[in-house]
Amino acid sequence: MTTIYRKSKGLQDVPMHYCPGCSHGIVHKLIAEVMEEMDLIQQAIAICPVGCSVFAGSYFACDAIEAAHGRAPAVATAVKRTHPNQPVFTYQGDGDLASIGAAEIVHAAMRGEHFTTIFINNAIYGMTGGQMAPTTLLGQRATTAPGGRTKEQAGCPMRVAELLSTLEGLVYAERVCVVDIPHLNQAKRAIRKAFEKQMAGEGFTFVEVLAACPTNWGMDPIGANRWLMEHMAEYYPLGVVKEV
Amino acid sequence: MKREIWKGSEAIAEAAIRAGCRGFFGYPITPQNEIPEYMSVRMPAAGGVFVQAESELAAINMVYGAAACGVRAMTSSSSPGVSLKQEGISYMAGAELPGVIVNVMRGGPGLGSIQPAQGDYYQATRGGGNGDYRTVVLAPASLQEAADLMFEAFDIADQYRNPVVVLVDGLIAQMMEPIVWKEHPGRPLPEKTWAADGRRGRAHNNFVTSLFMDAPDCEAHNLALLEKYKAIEANECRWEELMLDDAELVLVAYGTPSRVAQTAVEHLRSQNIKAGVFRPITLWPFPYARLREIAAQPQVKRFMAVEMSTGQMVDDVNLAVAGQKPVAFYGRCGGVIPHVSEIEGAVLAAWKEGL
């Protein structure tokens, strides 16, 4: 019998709690596969955020540290600097990274910390029930912007990959999504490249994943992916944002 | 052993390195800038990591990160900065991570003043951040004691997997005094089998977290922490008694005011007033039991807490004395250090009031 598919060894054999159609589980899987393929599971240290992926450390097979909301890049800075030869990554949502943790991510990028950040941009606060995030699109409804986000009230959404790419310490930033197999494969290539550059000691690496939150968007999984490609990918262009 | 003259901040930093600290994360604030400045040179030379963080929030979360993967780590700051660190300290207590936080207290609230004060006693001894937790609080009154207690701070933190606060007022950090660098054999410490430093063959992954989704699990965790705090109370309480054997009036003070109080007591004794000093060295656990015993002694007539605040530790003195004898208070605050004559005057006034 030939095995054509199995769960990555980078994941523990436990069920995940994510909603149907949520991108978190898919991105976990891609990270796990990259860790397995690069033989990093035994060395890697994951820094988990506060958000829907707060249990990521119970899903990844590598060691993990739960950070306070937004502080994963500060935690990762100390972990990587005290363990410079081991792969370290933060996994963060858009509320976590772009709002409460904006200072921590900017300064980690500025310092060119040698870890990788996987940034899950689902344009909403998932865990707390659909409040507006810095990445919520203009016109997009949120529980704290029931009529849709307006520029006058909340400004325009933040393009984090572009913002961080102005910093010399960032050596690689790519924006990807996981709505279908081709995009998923590209996302995996980006994650792998980020880990490779990290292990080569090049600097700070960043992969932004446009992610679906069907639950808080009020859509079914297929509709959510369609909305993501039509609206999010328009404002947040897919592709390499910076590579040096 | 050779006596060397050291500046307080630098002695604290040097002692930390000698105690095996290999991660320092800080943000500038007066009056403790000499600690990160010293660390920026000495820590890399000792093979450790120094990072000037973007904020005190980031700095304490770096301590959290280093501690979570098994490294002895610390941060230092002064009052407004320590307020920002409360988030990380609460997370460290919740995730049971060791680490040392030095607070060189200045006047408050808010930006306050940059002169020595003791207004952060409540914050340090009552947890300070969210949740039911305690930090061990060590309060040295001399540079020798500060240097010695840094070794203890890291050992206590590692033994109990809990953050330890070294609480000094600005004077201790800024003054110069002779120090003898002693050998510190330390205590037997458990291995950090919980550290998330990469599995490297370990059968399971380590996940450092303070999250418990189910309330009964979180309650069990809190009760386990409580047991730990009880063990700390039983094992780690420290204090010093000066001229207490026949004392009728007991001054209670820590840090700089304890030294001023000691001089005041010497003057008072020359006027035949039997005073003494009780100096808590651990502010948490506070030496309640010993102070209660002293309060029960028949010759003891009255207590007076002396602080550089409007009265915070005096609450613990009252808890200890438990109404057995009257407890008075004398304090200066906002960065003002009480003079010997003021304490003498306050004691004489209390004496006249009818000891």
Ligand SMILES: Cc1ncc(C[n+]2csc(CCOP(=O)(O)OP(=O)(O)O)c2C)c(N)n1
């Ligand atoms: C200091 C603090 N503030 C607020 C919260 C509440 N909180 C939990 S998760 C979250 C936002 C999560 O959104 P995001 O980072 O976008 O991740 P997602 O859940 O969408 O994956 C917030 C505000 C918290 N846990 N801690």
Ligand code: SF4
């Ligand atoms: S709420 Fe949204 S982000 Fe959270 S698990 Fe559900 S779909 Fe995913």
